[in-house]
Amino acid sequence: MELVVEDGVFVTMRSGLAQSMLVRDGRIAAIGPAERVRAMAARGAQVARLGGATVVPGLIDAHCHVSDVGYLAAGADCSQPAAAGIPEIQARLRDAAARTPDGSWVTGSGYVEYKLREGRHPTRADLDAAVPDRPAVLYHTSLHACVLNTAALREAGFADGQPDPPDGAFGRDEQGRLDGVVYEGPMFALFEGNLRRDLARMDATRRAGLIEKAGQYFAALGITAACEADMRRDSFTAFAAADERGLLHQRIYGLVVHDQVDWLLASGLRGRHSDRLATEAVKIWADGGMSSRTAAIHGRYPVPPHGSGILFFDRAELTEMVSSFDAQGFQVCIHAQGDRAIDAVLDAYAAVLAAAPGNPLRHRIEHGGAMYPALTARAAELGVLVASQPGFLSTLGDGFAAAFPDHRDQLYPFRSWRRAGITVAGSSDAPVITADPLLGIRDAMLRRTGDGQVLGPGERLRAEDALAMYTTQAARAMHLETEAGSLEPGKHADFTVLSASPLDTDPEEITGIQVLATVVGGTPVYQSVSLLPTG
Numbered sequence: 001m002e003l004v005v006e007d008g009v010f011v012t013m014r015s016g017l018a019q020s021m022l023v024r025d026g027r028i029a030a031i032g033p034a035e036r037v038r039a040m041a042a043r044g045a046q047v048a049r050l051g052g053a054t055v056v057p058g059l060i061d062a063h064c065h066v067s068d069v070g071y072l073a074a075g076a077d078c079s080q081p082a083a084a085g086i087p088e089i090q091a092r093l094r095d096a097a098a099r100t101p102d103g104s105w106v107t108g109s110g111y112v113e114y115k116l117r118e119g120r121h122p123t124r125a126d127l128d129a130a131v132p133d134r135p136a137v138l139y140h141t142s143l144h145a146c147v148l149n150t151a152a153l154r155e156a157g158f159a160d161g162q163p164d165p166p167d168g169a170f171g172r173d174e175q176g177r178l179d180g181v182v183y184e185g186p187m188f189a190l191f192e193g194n195l196r197r198d199l200a201r202m203d204a205t206r207r208a209g210l211i212e213k214a215g216q217y218f219a220a221l222g223i224t225a226a227c228e229a230d231m232r233r234d235s236f237t238a239f240a241a242a243d244e245r246g247l248l249h250q251r252i253y254g255l256v257v258h259d260q261v262d263w264l265l266a267s268g269l270r271g272r273h274s275d276r277l278a279t280e281a282v283k284i285w286a287d288g289g290m291s292s293r294t295a296a297i298h299g300r301y302p303v304p305p306h307g308s309g310i311l312f313f314d315r316a317e318l319t320e321m322v323s324s325f326d327a328q329g330f331q332v333c334i335h336a337q338g339d340r341a342i343d344a345v346l347d348a349y350a351a352v353l354a355a356a357p358g359n360p361l362r363h364r365i366e367h368g369g370a371m372y373p374a375l376t377a378r379a380a381e382l383g384v385l386v387a388s389q390p391g392f393l394s395t396l397g398d399g400f401a402a403a404f405p406d407h408r409d410q411l412y413p414f415r416s417w418r419r420a421g422i423t424v425a426g427s428s429d430a431p432v433i434t435a436d437p438l439l440g441i442r443d444a445m446l447r448r449t450g451d452g453q454v455l456g457p458g459e460r461l462r463a464e465d466a467l468a469m470y471t472t473q474a475a476r477a478m479h480l481e482t483e484a485g486s487l488e489p490g491k492h493a494d495f496t497v498l499s500a501s502p503l504d505t506d507p508e509e510i511t512g513i514q515v516l517a518t519v520v521g522g523t524p525v526y527q528s529v530s531l532l533p534t535g
């Protein structure tokens, strides 16, 4: 089956602009001037005319949480500005309670305490007032903190007077009683436990449906491939179920959580399962989050909960883990946000890269928020890649500026990274923020916070470099550059049709560009107008 796609502006990210593209058996057979492409097409090839629309390589999200997006989408949306204050969150949780099956916790997500009218985390009492009789949880948008009501605290086994665990903390009221807020380690265990319990209740069809729902969300944003940054045994079964049913709308590259690698190897599931599902990388968390102020930094935070952040492993442990996964041939991807964590991660990478110059497995740093100049130089010298999130700047940037007053212009230094020669992959970390790559591209160019501060004007990227983050650079960060990331013959026909080119749109207007169609392997997974044949 052949398809000529023409009358468009094709941003190839390889050989400039083209007018027309030939798709054969799900791959790009030719791209270039209209007459030449037509001449190469078989008689009877279908023709799709785009009316001058822009085609970019399928957009790639190099770090997000697809299964979490699908899971949380079933609960209450408690993000700001939609839920402006605690009463609005309470109303949304009440509604969610009415549709949550018995045995599952009532779930809400997406809040940021400093964006709420009250300027604080909701408490167990706030949640009890909305959901008094069964467990309810409200996840912070960072997924590094959450709030539990009294029934959930009881079911989780958290009691007043209990000390903080070494890998996290509990919020407390003036009397020292638990106020319901849970940070880091115990929060991860809760989230994973809830997801696992609810997934276990679902049959394969419903699991596939959860991934399909998430995939529709990503497809509507123009995304054709994504790194699932938190692949576990349970979520893998959901992706596999979707893949078997033809419901996987993106190419999924799974970063398998480090404590699940034994399962992965024993089950024989390592590697490429289809051209839409692969598990060839390992994920480790070195520290906490920027918006929860738990990233491990040198010095102390000037804002609550104060402290220096949380490092989950010491240097020796981290080095040992990296060495072991590297020896098994895994790409290692480590969440590291604070400068103290990045330092430890670079030490661990340096230990294995001494014997493997050029970083052939492409070990990555995920996020890299406080990767200051000396760390950047070291990462570049080692050949370490970074998967980062420009969209954090407009959505969470004011909180970063408050937490890092002395380094606000050095956070997420995209331009410095590129100048140093680092591969910088664009991503969203959804559901932490929206997965919209156009918002990420805009923020990489403007670096403006919600309140209008520009963090690091010298770190703003040109449009070409911002788009490269979500195409060529992201493909490279997931070992996909021979198959995707640019429009050239032989690669998958993965492309996104836009109403205008982000390369010559005023950056202020980029988020207004419409996604007209998202195509994976020559087949549309999303169309807002009927441009392309569907089958």
Ligand SMILES: [Zn+2]
Pocket (backbone or CB within 6 Å): 063, 064, 065, 229, 429
């Ligand atoms: Zn993440």
